Amino acid sequence: MTSHGASTSGGDEVDDLVAAWRRERPDLDVAPLEVLSRVTRLARHLDRARGQAFSRHGLEGWEFDVLAALRRSGEPYRLPPGRLLQQTLVTSGTMTNRIDRLAARGLVERHPSLDDRRSVLVQLTEAGAAKVDAALIDLLAHERRILADLEPADAELLATLLRRVLTRFDNPATIGGNG
16 A cells, blocks of 8 residues: 555555454455545545635535536526536525525526526626636635645546546446446
8 A cells, every 4th residue: 555644554544444444354345445435535625625715705615516507507607497406416495595595695696588488597697707716716726735746647547537436426327236
């Protein structure tokens, strides 16, 4: 193992917990912990970095997620609530509440749909675009620091390997099956 970090073994904390499980349960293959415990710990660090980046811009994580979905949609930065549901993985009631709160802050506006008068489109305001752009710049700076010890080729390989694992979750029909 070529891990780097502070632990009693000279590796990282995951090396220590894996070694302890191997000692206590030699009958089990604990190899998945070597990858997934690191992913879990990394996720905690990323959540903290995201929280710091967003709070400096007066945003919660969920606010960034909605604003970012609108910003990524391209001009005129407008989506129906159903598309926002798909991109942020929340329920309809939750999305309605989130849109209400963002509209009250002047970060989004509701507009009637030209295709269906019964539905609305949610549009990013200039203030919302400025806020999400600034938070994104801050977030990317944090994420670059997190990946700073990786060579570009290693970061690309890591992205490829994680994509392979995550693809199963993006296609729920394959989870638990043969795919």
